[in-house]
Amino acid sequence: MNAPLLEVRDLGVVFATPRGAVHAVDGLDFTVGAGEVLGIVGESGSGKSVTLRAIPRLLHANATVSGQVLWRGEDMLALPAERLRRLRGGQVAMVFQEPMSALNPVLPIGQQIDEVLVAHTSLDGRARRARAVELLGLVGIASAAARLAQYPHEFSGGMRQRAMIAIALAAEPALLLADEPTTALDVTIQDQILQLLLRLVDELGMALVLVTHDLGVVAETCDRVAVMYAGRLCETGTVGAVFGGPRHAYTDALLRSMPGTGTARERLVPIPGQPPRIDRPVAGCAFAPRCTHARPVCGTERPRLTDWAEGHASACFAADELGAPLVGAVA
Amino acid sequence: MRRISVPLWLGLGILALLLLCAAAPQLLWPTDPLAFDFAALTAAPSWAHPFGTDQFGRDMLARTIAASSVDLQIALFSVVFPLMIGTLIGLAVGWYGGWLDAVFGRLVDLVVTFPFLVLVIAIVAVLGPGLVNMYIAVACVGWVAYARLIRGEVMVQRNSDYVAAARVLGYSTARIVFRHILPNALRPVLVYSVTDMALCILLGSSLGYLGLGAQPPTAEWGVLIADGKNFFTTAPWITLFPGVAIVLAGLGFSLAGDGLADLLEVKR
Amino acid sequence: MTPPLLEADALTKHFPGRRGLLDMLRRRERPVVRAVEALSLDVRAGETLGIVGESGCGKSTLARCLVRLHRPDAGVLRFRGTDVDALSEADRRRFNRQVQMVFQDPYSSLNPRMTVRAVLAEALAVHKVVPPDQIEGRVAALLDLVHLSRDAAERYPHEFSGGQRQRIGIARALAVEPSVLIADEPVSALDVSVQAQIVNLFLELQERLGLTLVFITHDLRLVRHLAHRVAVMYLGRIVETGPTAELFAAPRHPYTQGLLRAVPQMAAGQGRVRRAAAITGGLPSPLAPPPGCSFHPRCPIAEPACSTAVPALAARGGAWPVACRLAG
Numbered sequence: 001m002n003a004p005l006l007e008v009r010d011l012g013v014v015f016a017t018p019r020g021a022v023h024a025v026d027g028l029d030f031t032v033g034a035g036e037v038l039g040i041v042g043e044s045g046s047g048k049s050v051t052l053r054a055i056p057r058l059l060h061a062n063a064t065v066s067g068q069v070l071w072r073g074e075d076m077l078a079l080p081a082e083r084l085r086r087l088r089g090g091q092v093a094m095v096f097q098e099p100m101s102a103l104n105p106v107l108p109i110g111q112q113i114d115e116v117l118v119a120h121t122s123l124d125g126r127a128r129r130a131r132a133v134e135l136l137g138l139v140g141i142a143s144a145a146a147r148l149a150q151y152p153h154e155f156s157g158g159m160r161q162r163a164m165i166a167i168a169l170a171a172e173p174a175l176l177l178a179d180e181p182t183t184a185l186d187v188t189i190q191d192q193i194l195q196l197l198l199r200l201v202d203e204l205g206m207a208l209v210l211v212t213h214d215l216g217v218v219a220e221t222c223d224r225v226a227v228m229y230a231g232r233l234c235e236t237g238t239v240g241a242v243f244g245g246p247r248h249a250y251t252d253a254l255l256r257s258m259p260g261t262g263t264a265r266e267r268l269v270p271i272p273g274q275p276p277r278i279d280r281p282v283a284g285c286a287f288a289p290r291c292t293h294a295r296p297v298c299g300t301e302r303p304r305l306t307d308w309a310e311g312h313a314s315a316c317f318a319a320d321e322l323g324a325p326l327v328g329a330v331a
Numbered sequence: 332m333r334r335i336s337v338p339l340w341l342g343l344g345i346l347a348l349l350l351l352c353a354a355a356p357q358l359l360w361p362t363d364p365l366a367f368d369f370a371a372l373t374a375a376p377s378w379a380h381p382f383g384t385d386q387f388g389r390d391m392l393a394r395t396i397a398a399s400s401v402d403l404q405i406a407l408f409s410v411v412f413p414l415m416i417g418t419l420i421g422l423a424v425g426w427y428g429g430w431l432d433a434v435f436g437r438l439v440d441l442v443v444t445f446p447f448l449v450l451v452i453a454i455v456a457v458l459g460p461g462l463v464n465m466y467i468a469v470a471c472v473g474w475v476a477y478a479r480l481i482r483g484e485v486m487v488q489r490n491s492d493y494v495a496a497a498r499v500l501g502y503s504t505a506r507i508v509f510r511h512i513l514p515n516a517l518r519p520v521l522v523y524s525v526t527d528m529a530l531c532i533l534l535g536s537s538l539g540y541l542g543l544g545a546q547p548p549t550a551e552w553g554v555l556i557a558d559g560k561n562f563f564t565t566a567p568w569i570t571l572f573p574g575v576a577i578v579l580a581g582l583g584f585s586l587a588g589d590g591l592a593d594l595l596e597v598k599r
Numbered sequence: 600m601t602p603p604l605l606e607a608d609a610l611t612k613h614f615p616g617r618r619g620l621l622d623m624l625r626r627r628e629r630p631v632v633r634a635v636e637a638l639s640l641d642v643r644a645g646e647t648l649g650i651v652g653e654s655g656c657g658k659s660t661l662a663r664c665l666v667r668l669h670r671p672d673a674g675v676l677r678f679r680g681t682d683v684d685a686l687s688e689a690d691r692r693r694f695n696r697q698v699q700m701v702f703q704d705p706y707s708s709l710n711p712r713m714t715v716r717a718v719l720a721e722a723l724a725v726h727k728v729v730p731p732d733q734i735e736g737r738v739a740a741l742l743d744l745v746h747l748s749r750d751a752a753e754r755y756p757h758e759f760s761g762g763q764r765q766r767i768g769i770a771r772a773l774a775v776e777p778s779v780l781i782a783d784e785p786v787s788a789l790d791v792s793v794q795a796q797i798v799n800l801f802l803e804l805q806e807r808l809g810l811t812l813v814f815i816t817h818d819l820r821l822v823r824h825l826a827h828r829v830a831v832m833y834l835g836r837i838v839e840t841g842p843t844a845e846l847f848a849a850p851r852h853p854y855t856q857g858l859l860r861a862v863p864q865m866a867a868g869q870g871r872v873r874r875a876a877a878i879t880g881g882l883p884s885p886l887a888p889p890p891g892c893s894f895h896p897r898c899p900i901a902e903p904a905c906s907t908a909v910p911a912l913a914a915r916g917g918a919w920p921v922a923c924r925l926a927g
Binding site for chain 3: 491492493495496497498499500501502506510511514515597
Binding site: 037043044156157158159186187188189190191192194195196198199202213214215216217219220221222223238239240243253254255257258259260264265267268269270271272274275290 | 647653654760762763790791792793794795796798799802803817819820821823824825827843844857858860861862863864865870871872873874875876877878879881882
């Protein structure tokens with residue numbers, strides 16, 4: 001693999017709230033290479049969206065970000081504001097879950113694309129318009145020239161998401177950060193958007209970080225996956241390795257809890273308990289209270305990320321019990 | 332239990348002081364508010380008369396305290412009746428909607444076209460001056476604001492799933508409206524009513540000043556100010572202290588209203 | 600074959616759409632959202648019927664028609680053979696004791712100002728399910744049934760997580776001892792790790808109480824796991840209905856085929872899959888559904904004739920009915 005485009009080292013995000021500090025992300029490491037698709041999965045409160053927003057420093061002022069976010073070797077967290085602004089929307093672009101709130105409702109789509117082109121390219125007016133038409137065509141919006149004058153409310157949900165992707169692509173970014181881009185969409189539209197993103201990754205050689213809660217989306221869309229729980233990285237590796245033989249009790253339980261093609265109407269194997277609360281610090285492994293493999297050490301000591309194979313690492317004391325292929329549970 | 336914020340404490344403190352004034356005026360300042368002291372006509376504030384005296388030598392502190400019971404009564408009655416009428420109408424309009432809502436809309440348009448005070452003065456002018464007629468006038472005009480607030484809340488709550496669940500469970504309309512929707516629709520109204528009390532004290536004082544509300548010799552802050560207006564240049568304290576009392580009462584109700592808004596906020 | 604417990608016969612539900620001032624001035628007719636269009640369906644005692652479709656296909660409107668939250672504009676809803684519309688007010692309540700609903704949003708479906716005890720006790724008291732002195736015991740029994748601890752009774756909804764709230768909603772529906780439960784997307788607002796708990800609860804309750812379940816969802820994986828039979832909806836109509844396993848193995852309608860292809864598969868070790876999108880285009884507006892088969896603008900095998908007549912839901916030489924003139 002070539003040198004990583006983005007390297008996140010020991011990322012931590014702490015929110016100051018009236019009820020005390022909330023450790024939303026804690027000691028996170030991952031890398032993304034050019035042309036690579038990384039999936040970050042987790043349920044609510046796992047810190048996956050916060051992680052994504054911390055990369056281009058989009059978090060609110062009550063968040064304290066620690067660690068390093070290396071963009072081509074340069075720490076984005078230490079970058080002066082002016083340099084960062086040129087990077088954001090230029091080299092690093094972002095797509096959000098709710099296109100309706102991410103798009104400006106009172107500006108035509110064409111003008112919103114134009115803004116990005118003005119900020120990040122030296123094209124003249126005529127060339128910018130041509131580029132905007134080209135971009136809408138690229139994301140599969142028909143009769144693009146006419147669509148440029150339309151407002152977000154005149155677009156359907158899927159079309160809005162395409163428009164937002166077009167805006168993100170305007171400055172030809174090398175990295176696209178996508179925060180649950182298809183969660184608000186229907187399956188058939190989700191399918192179209194995911195296929196569009198994959199086509200763009202292939203054609204433009206872009207890197208993609210895809211945050212989602214849907215394991216199926218990861219399985220079909222990503223090269224590598226990072227599984228998060230309560231702000232921490234549980235497991236990371238190629239999709240095949242992680243989903244084929246998980247080495248973290250949480251990943252394992254999550255995969256087993258999904259309704260697969262196993263016997264219909266058989267009881268599922270749920271994860272007991274409720275999703276974690278991150279407003280109090282946890283001493284050992286955050287998953288231990290819900291874990292069927294938990295040992296005494298899990299409650300006191302925090303497991304370290306350990307390599308199991310080339311590019312497959314997990315932070316779990318019970319990892320040696322796991323790793324067997326999930327026959328039947330996943331198919 | 333939720334924490335009571337500092338502004339709420341402050342507001343409640345002021346209101347408690349006013350209540351004490353109204354309930355036991357003799358306890359705070361034993362001087363008789365109606366006793367003439369011919370030795371001290373329009374006397375400036377002193378140890379004997381901290382707020383000074385008026386042209387008849389009546390003690391202004393005692394009169395300001397005595398007026399508080401009338402003004403609190405105004406605050407209460409000019410809010411309670413519009414609140415009850417407005418809530419019932421708002422519930423009906425919000426729940427049934429349709430033509431009822433259309434009629435209500437026109438009625439609201441009609442009422443809000445006139446400034447509140449002008450409309451109240453017009454009605455009092457027809458009915459004749461006095462506190463009771465003032466309450467009737469305020470109720471005639473004031474219910475609209477409450478009904479609009481309740482109507483809006485009911486419209487939101489009506490479409491929520493817990494109301495749908497109650498309907499699927501076959502509950503009666505009365506049960507759904509009064510037991511399920513009303514408690515969830517009441518918060519903005521209660522908050523508004525407390526702030527409205529501040530406005531009503533101002534209104535009562537204004538009408539008292541104009542001679543349309545409380546009638547002399549009833550001590551009422553607006554009446555006191557009206558009494559003192561001829562002596563404003565020579566004895567400003569006659570108008571000043573009742574004015575301060577009005578401001579203080581207004582502040583107390585406003586702070587309490589804001590605090591109440593936070594306290595009643597429902598957790599989702 | 601057992602006779603249907605709940606039966607929809609050509610149900611239709613339209614909603615008035617919005618009309619702007621300009622439309623009024625131009626004397627345009629008020630637009631109509633055709634949420635459910637002449638839809639027929641039967642639910643048999645003891646089974647789980649899955650209803651799948653994308654947002655805007657009318658499945659939630661159908662759910663609300665089945666519990667009589669909506670009064671249909673046309674068509675008949677029958678429960679045990681009786682027309683529900685013809686029932687008196689008191690009998691309508693008796694119908695609703697039999698047919699209950701579980702809602703999608705665990706947050707808005709519980710009254711935030713009532714404790715769990717108040718919610719359950721109210722249902723028990725209003726319908727006189729048990730004498731007043733036994734209400735306390737029944738509340739505890741209901742909490743046991745949905746696996747909530749008994750001290751939950753004293754608490755308010757905001758003190759619970761989404762999954763626990765959904766359990767409270769299920770307990771509320773079960774309080775009146777219904778025979779049919781209409782569940783509208785009951786797990787889609789929950790975290791993946793909690794969904795399985797609620798799915799298991801449904802399976803368990805069905806076994807213990809002999810409940811009939813109508814499970815409405817956009818999640819095909821869930822339907823495949825839970826439902827004996829499935830009905831696929833598109834723009835207010837059922838396009839295909841049949842036994843779940845067989846239908847999912849060999850879907851007959853092009854929409855069902857595309858829908859199944861669009862669902863991300865978990866197949867292990869697969870990684871990135873590049874292919875053409877399963878179904879192109881978006882859902883047409885229910886304000887102006889396409890003429891003929893409403894799927895034809897997105898259909899890969901559509902012929903000119905598809906845009907003229909609405910295809911009926913019929914067997915067409917197969918084992919289960921399908922509404923496609925090209926299926927056979």
